[in-house]
Amino acid sequence: MKLVKLIANLGYGSRKDVAWMFREGRITDVDGEVLYADDKLEHARILVDGEPLDPPPGLVLMMHKPLGVTCSRKDAGRVVYDLLPPRYRVREPALSTVGRLDRDTAGLLLFTDDGALLHRIISPRANVAKVYEATLAEDLRGDEAALFASGTLLLESETTPLAPAALDVLGPRHARLVLHEGRYHQVRRMFAATGNRVETLQRVAIGALTLGELAPGAWRALGTEDVERIFTAMPEALT
Template sequence: MKLVKLIANLGYGSRKEVAWMFREGRVTDAAGEVLYADDKVEHEHVHIDGEPLDPPVGMVLMMNKPLGATCSRKDQGRVVYDLLPPRYRVRDPSLSTVGRLDRDTSGLLLFTDDGALLHRIISPRAEVTKIYEATLAQDLRGDEAELFASGTLMLESETTPLAPARLEVLAPRLARLTVTEGRYHQVRRMFAATGNHVDALRRIAVGALQLDELPAGEWRMLSEAEIAKVFAGTPVV
């Protein structure tokens, strides 16, 4: 791929704008030597304004999603894409969230521009585990773990029961829930089915990839080894 098209696809500007970057000497190699549009240079050696070029297609980000932000691109309020560099909005292929967390749920949120990887993670067949910590309005009644693990729980308006899920009681009103599905508001609806209400919900892991010490609203790039952890979670039995 030609450098102008490559840089434009990464969201740095239109092809015309990127061509001007070359004319202004803003595109260089790692040593600071000015590059020209027809040069053949490996992606990792290209710099813009002295900074390395953004990763190519296949990058994965982890964000500590804050409360109040939505995963929609069209929402009128605060959206998670506002927390990323503006050029990430116009990458081609586009950068998308891997599944969604609703406005009132915080924690681990993944982004990728690799469509095949995205679908591999969210596919029900993959059974990638998602772990949430839920703060509840009422004390747990004691039979929730057995019910959630049974594979027979039917949510309101659903036609098929939920897959087995694992519940760990951390305190009378605090629980850790591991699920392999991603149905609409699933965790909240599961507790609602037991007569309880989720006051606060936070996702802490996807597979074996855990949310680290990122402050709320911050993000970072994942390494290949970290991406592999997504598919290394403990199965729900």
């Protein structure tokens, strides 16, 4: 692929814009040599305005989604794409969220431009675990773990029972829940079915990939080993 098209597809501008950047000498190699539109060079050796070129297609990001931000490209309020460089909105192929977290749920959110990977993660066949921590309005009754693990819980307005889910009690009003499916507002509706209400909710892991020290609103690109953690068992500290 020609450098003009590669850099334009990464969202740095139209092909016309990028051609102008070449003429201005803004695109160089790591040694500071000015590049030309028809040059061929390894992706990792290309700089734009002295900064490394954004990752190529096949990008996977993790973000610590903060509260009050919507998993959407357009919304009246703030959206998750506002937390990324503006050019990430217009990359080709498009960078999409892997599932969603609602405005009032914080925590681990994935993005990718790899459609096959996205579908692999969200497919029920993959059985990828999603781990949430919730604080509740009322004390736990004591029978929630058995109910959630039974595979018989039927949410309001649905006709198919939930798949078994694991509940770990962390305190009288604090619980960790491990799901292997992703229905609409599932965690909130599960606790509502027991007569309780979720006050705060955060996703802390997907598979063995955890938030770690990532601060709210921060994000980072994932390497191959990180992506593989999505499909591996959770660490014992989260089970």
